[in-house]
Each structure stands twice: as structure tokens, then as C-alpha cells.
Amino acid sequence: MAPFKLGIDTGGTYTDAVLVDGEQQIVAASKCLTTRHDLTIGIGNALAELPAEALHDVSLVALSTTLSTNSVVEGKGAPVGVLLPGYRQQQVVKSGLLEIFEKDLVITLPGGHDAVGREHEPLDEDLARAAILALMGKVSAFAVSSMFAVRNPAHELRMRELIEELCARPVTCGHELATDLDAPRRALTVALNARMVPIIHELILAVQKILLERAIHAPLMMVKGNGSLINTETALRQPVGTVLSGPAASVVGACALSGASNAIIADMGGTTTDIAVVSGGRPELGTDGVRIGDWRPMVEAVRVISIGLGGDSEVRFNGQAGIEIGPRRVVPLSLLGHLHPEISDVLRQQLAASPSRRNNRFALRLEHNDVLMAACSGEELRAWEMLSDCPIELDSIVNVDRDASRAIARLQRKGMVIYSGFTPSDAAHVLGLSDHWCGESARLAVLIWARQMRHVYGLGRWREGDAETPSRQIFERVSQQICQALIEAGLHQHRKLDESEAGSLTRLLADLVFESSDAPGKVLDSGSLFHLKFAADYPVVAVGAPAGTFFPDSAARLGVELTLPERAEVANAFGAVMGSIVQSAQVTVTQPLHGSFIVHSDREPLQFKDLKTAIETAERIATENVRLMAASAGASSIEVRLSSDANHVHHDLDGELFLETRIIATATGRPDCREISVNSLSG
DSSP states (O other): OOOEEEEEEEOSSEEEEEEEOTTSOEEEEEEEEOOTTOHHHHHHHHHHTSOHHHHTTEEEEEEEESHHHHHHHHTOOOOEEEEEETOOHHHHHHHTGGGTSOGGGEEEESOOBOTTSOBSSOOOHHHHHHHHHHHTTTOSEEEEOOTTTTTOOHHHHHHHHHHHHHOOOOEEEGGGTOOSSOHHHHHHHHHHHHHHHHHHHHHHHHHHHHHHHTTOOSOEEEEOTTSOEEEHHHHHHOGGGGTTHHHHHHHHHHHHHHOOSSEEEEEEOSSOEEEEEEETTEEOEESSSOEETTBOOSOOEEOEEEESOSTTEEEEEOGGGOEEEEEEEOEEHHHHHHHOTTHHHHHHHHHHSOOOTTTTOEEEEOOOOHHHHHTOOHHHHHHHHHTTSSOEEHHHHHHHOHHHHHHHHHHHHTTSEEEEEOOHHHHHHHTTSOOSSOHHHHHHHHHHHHHHHHHTSOOOOOOTTOOHHHHHHHHHHHHHHHHHHHHHHHHHTTTOSOHHHHHHHHHHHHHHHHHSOSSTTOOSOTTSSOOOOOOTTOOEEEESTTHHHHHHHHHHHHTOOEEOOTTGGGHHHHHHTTOOEEEEEEEEEEEEETTEEEEESSSSOEEESSHHHHHHHHHHHHHHHHHHHHHHTTEEEEEEEEEEEEEEEEETTTEEEEEEEEEEEEEEEEEOTTOOOTTTTTO
16 A cells, blocks of 8 residues: 555644545545644544554655744734844834834844945844843743844854853744845844744644654654745744745645636635635745735745634724724634533523623633743732633633732733634524534624623614624625635735735725625626626635635625635645645845955855856855755755846946846755654654
8 A cells, every 4th residue: 555645734723634645635534623722632633533544654744734823913922032133223113023022022232244244343242141141031932133144144143152052942043034135024034933933843742742652653744834845843943934834735735626727725714814826826935925914024935815814713892993803813602612511501691691891701721831831920820720620701700809810811911821702603603604513602602792792882783682683794794804805815916006005905895895786796786887807717716614604605795706625624734745845045146346246145255256256156055055955854856956036237337237146046855754753852
């Protein structure tokens, strides 16, 4: 029998697993709830539903996840120390770092280089040491980004040495992740990378533990945001590369399952909806078109729009905006009632009592983080222990133990605790579009929410006891937001509009679609002067657990063809095993002065007097680097391809004048299935 490939995808709500045979066909699949407090439970449950005898014949395990994407969208994650030699405060503000991290975790230092790679100011090692010592007990990792480190990484490399001398925290340097000169975005990227280290580390350890228990000794690879594979050691060094792991795997899987070569791929999960455009069977890659929530990190990935809208998105009151869906994920009451049947009785008691802002709110453990636990107060640790047995109703804990309720709120803000709430999944259960969780808990949740909106916030005119009308309105709101995201993806396809222009036009077009017709598919009245036709030659291929519930209405309203492939609910796990290993390295050659050519790579700049020698040196360094990267990522049979991107200007006197060229080396290879990496982190 030919060996199988095992694909695993861990999302915010579900963990999926598939077995794929040598003909690239799914022979078995499973879908189980993700257990964030202990990932091994959900992963183990998913593998337990696959044929045990086939698991002994697995030659490759490939892993994708949306946990890192979700953490960016929701603004959650471990605390990180961000050290910025040579940065000015204005650049720090522009980066958005202060919107993510506490101010005392982001520290500027003397240092940095100029655009040529010359030292602009010496690195102050005494201040650097003091900053590291001050932060090491507060953070789970360090991020270092020095000015113009892509031209000369010396200060970043020295900072790494200092951190490794003083503490055992992982450290990421900006020049390892990005080659462009946008310093604020590079600082954001390296900080997000460091923040994801604990998330990816926890996931990899969980998978390795389950593989070890089941005697699966195949190499373990992970999907990058561009759809390619890397081994787990590389993923831990550069986890930001996996930030769109789940969406990339879903694009690959959706294309393979549907057979579509031109399509809009839409993956809807519990926390996010991720949309990418595929032309000629290939999704477009890039670093400038990647948007994850409100952020644009410098990572090469499938051009995807990832919005905080999923089946588990919170439906809540948001000031003047009124009712808002997402981006925060909560536990649907239908799911909570499914897991804890006694919750329905508590919801009935809430419905019989006076409405409160805390209605529908239960607290559950979400994530254990050693650094965060070490920083918890005594009250927070007591609250954590209280949550070990079952969910806690916030209304009741406020009345009997106010200190504990405040501690739970702090744990929630830290990302260690998650709340329950009314979600689109609950609305779908009430409307009869879903039935996999507890319908009675969903009905009670909608009634409680509707009464809360009316009597606490003054919104809505729903009749008492009417759960269907507010559920229908929320369902339509989700459909409208999906339409907006699809239209925005189309507007961004050719990148003719900037973000603000695309956003305004998206809202206008989506409003026209919804407000000008009562019947889905009828875009404008026959008497109108123009008609809208969206994605005439591009069907929407929708995958993910909630896709079959929410996308038919959205596609009908837009008048587009919808494809829901067989096995669409496990497209991510299937796509994970379809990739190959792809690594790229870039070396830049500049001419700061006429006749002086400088090669900028991951080492000290090299200076040459003729362009030919400089380019040959750049090609050699890029080739050497990318071969090492591919081998380190777990590739065998490595092939390297060189390309260049030259920048010339025409001068009236000097003619064609060389400014710079980028030498890009791309290495491809298949995973080395002889490698056994199951135990690489277990010790």
C-alpha cells in the first residue's frame, strides 16, 4: 500500500484531520472541536476518528492553523519586548506598535545605519543591556528592528547576542523577515513574529505529542502564508510566515477540491473570513497586499483579505455604530449548551429576570501561558482555579464575589479567558440552518440578546418571544458583510485603488446590492441607468464549516455562481498536504556613488568597483543562502532559480544610470520523508 499523507488544521473552533492517498484523494476525514486550553485533546480526538491502521502508513504530516491569524485579528497574544535601535518616536507611532503593546514594552535605543549601510550612530550596549534586564521578566519573547538593518544587520545581530547572553527568551530580528525599507512596517512585522512564537510553539508541541503517542514517525511540516511548507524548526524561528497558514492552505485545498482555475476562494471559520482571488489556477503572492484585520505585516503570502467575521463572532452593541458583528470571537451559546447542558437552565433564569449588560455572558478558560501566569495576581490565580471545573456566569459571580469577577475580566483582556455570547452560529440554529449544537440554548440566547438590546441599549423593536426576526436580521447583516468582503477583494485584484478609496466604493456597492432589491440576485430595478455585474467569470468557491450556511444567500444577492465542494469543511487540512517547500533569499546591489557598488545581504556590506563583479557576488550569496534555507526547512532535491529586479533611470548627460538591483534566489524541493522530526521539541 502506498503511504498516506496526514493533514491537520487547527482553527479557533474546529481541528480537522484528513488522510490523503497517493492519488491525492481524501480517504478519511474528521472534524472535532479545538480545545484551546489543551490543544492535544482536540488534535487527539481528530486523529482518533481516522483509521488507526492507515495512520501507521503515514509518510508526511502537514499542519496549518488560523490560531496566529486569529490572534492578530483579535489583538491577542503574549507580551513581547520590542527593541528599536535608531528609531524615532514618530516612526514608532506610525508602526502601530503602541496600539498593540504597552508603552513600556516598546523601547527605542541609540544606534542604526543609513541607507548605504554605514553606521549612523553607535549601538549603546549599556542601555541595551538595561532594557533587556528590565523586560526579561515581563515578556515571552523579544523583537529587534534596527534602522536600515536590511542594508546592514550588524546592530540587530549584536542585540541578538546580548539577549541570548542575558536571558533564555527567543529573539527575532527584522532583517530575517523583511527586505523592504519601510521601517515602521518592518518593526510591526518583527513584533508580531515574536508575539506568535508561544502560539506556534504550543501548537507544534501538541501535535508532536499526539504523533509520538500514536507512533507516527513521519516528518512534521507546517504551511506558510504562501502555501509552501517548512519544517517545525523553521516555523518556530519565523512564525510570522505562518500568520496566513490557514487561509493559504484553504486556497490550495479549495482549488484542488473544486478544480476551478479562476475563482474567488472564501474560507469562513469561527473567527475570520478569508478571501483570495485565484487566476489561472494560482493565487497571487505578495507582501504589499496582505491585510489581516487592521494590520499589514511584511510577509510574503497569498494576497488575502482576512476580516474578523465568522460563525463565532460576537454580536454586540457598539456605541453610535449600533449593532456590530466581530471581530472578537466568543463561545456561541449553542456550543456552550451543547458542551454544558445545564447552561440552558441558567439562560431561562436570565430570561425571567431583569435584563443586564452581562446577560449571555459566561467565562471559560482559553489559554495557559507561563509568562502571563507568572504575572498574575493572587486574585487572578484564584479566579483561574475557579474556572477549572465549569463555565462561570458573570451575573452571578458579580453578585457574590466582585473581586473574582474583576479578576476574570482582567484574565479575559490578557487572552487567558474567553466569554460566551450571541453569535451568527446561534442565529443560524434558530433559523434552522444549523443543527449540530444546542438549538434550545441558541433560542434562549437570541431572546435574551434581543431583550437586552431593547431595554438596556434602546435598539430594536422585536416582539417578546420572537427569536426568529432578530436572528434573520443578524443573518442578513452577516450576508452583507460577506458581500462587502467579496466586492473589496475584487476591487483590490488589480490594485488600482488605495485602501480608503476601495473601502468607500465597497460600502457603496454593497449598499446598492442590498437596498435596491428585495429578491436576492436582482441588483437594480429595470428602470435604472446602470446594472452591476460582479465576478462574471469567477465563481465563488466557499469552504469552511459555516460556508454552506452563510454563503448561498450572499452569492445569490451578488448574482454570482457559488461552488461548495465536497469535503469543503476540511479544505484547510487537505490543502496542507498539497504544498511543496519553497524558500527565497534576496540580495540587493546599490550604487550610492558613481562607480561604487555595494552588495547588501545578511552580513556586512561588500563594496566593489564594477557592477558585473558585484552582481556575480550577489548571485552567489543569494544561491548559497537559499540552499541553506531550503535544506534547513526540510527540503530534498533542491532546485534554485535566480531572477532580478533592476532599477535604472535615464539621465540627460549620463544616459542609462544604474541605481540598484535585487537578486532573488528561489529554491524549491519536496519534503524529505526520511526525516523523523517528531521528537525534535519533545525533550
